[in-house]
Amino acid sequence: MSQKINIICVTGTREKLQMAAMIASVAAATGDEVSVFLSMNAIPYFVKGHTEDAPVEGELGALMAKEKGVPSFKVLFQQAVELGDAKLLPCSMAMDIMKVTHDDFDAEIGPATGLTRFLSDAEGGQMLTF
Amino acid sequence: MSDTKIVDARDTFCPGPLMELITHMKQSSVGDTLELLSTDEGSGADVPEWVNKVGHEILSNEKINGVWHIKIRKAK
Numbered sequence: 001m002s003q004k005i006n007i008i009c010v011t012g013t014r015e016k017l018q019m020a021a022m023i024a025s026v027a028a029a030t031g032d033e034v035s036v037f038l039s040m041n042a043i044p045y046f047v048k049g050h051t052e053d054a055p056v057e058g059e060l061g062a063l064m065a066k067e068k069g070v071p072s073f074k075v076l077f078q079q080a081v082e083l084g085d086a087k088l089l090p091c092s093m094a095m096d097i098m099k100v101t102h103d104d105f106d107a108e109i110g111p112a113t114g115l116t117r118f119l120s121d122a123e124g125g126q127m128l129t130f
Numbered sequence: 131m132s133d134t135k136i137v138d139a140r141d142t143f144c145p146g147p148l149m150e151l152i153t154h155m156k157q158s159s160v161g162d163t164l165e166l167l168s169t170d171e172g173s174g175a176d177v178p179e180w181v182n183k184v185g186h187e188i189l190s191n192e193k194i195n196g197v198w199h200i201k202i203r204k205a206k
Contacts, residue, residue, distance in 0.1 A: 026180075029152045029180075030180055030183055069143050071143070071149065079149050083149070
């Protein structure tokens with residue numbers, strides 16, 4: 001039986017983005033309905049041309065950064081969309097503050113979404129925040 | 131009867147091997163057999179969990195010289 005999994009990404013660190021992306025990709029590819037709301041310090045990584053690596057928080061993040069075989073969170077989020085129809089939804093408030101439009105984001109990013117709409121669609125599902 | 135397609139995901143970490151397998155499963159036809167090679171320790175338990183949940187078939191699952199060899203038949 002599939003579940004509805006809602007993920008809120010607000011922290012721009014490697015470990016948190018990685019964990020969110022791992023859950024999104026595996027859940028979506030297993031048939032769960034996955035929505036990821038991107039806001040605050042997590043959202044700049046999805047603007048086209050953003051090349052800066054997310055800073056690590058601690059020891060495991062540093063180890064992960066050294067290992068070549070760790071799939072990047074960007075690739076995992078893309079796979080969540082391509083293999084499991086996950087939705088990656090940029091926060092409209094954050095977009096206003098950053099002065100960006102939908103066209104400024106990577107191709108896998110969905111439409112600008114307000115918090116009210118996200119919470120309404122999230123009703124009845126699990127909510128995970130990173 | 132089709133040949134076994136090898137999905138070599140050695141030296142990648144979770145969930146890399148599973149996502150590699152799923153990518154190749156999507157491109158395969160019903161009845162095809164795929165063999166995933168993984169050095170990720172969790173694959174031996176996690177990959178069969180995914181295969182069973184989505185309704186494909188595990189044909190074999192063994193660790194040889196530190197590498198998981200997991201054979202799957204696409205069932206739908």
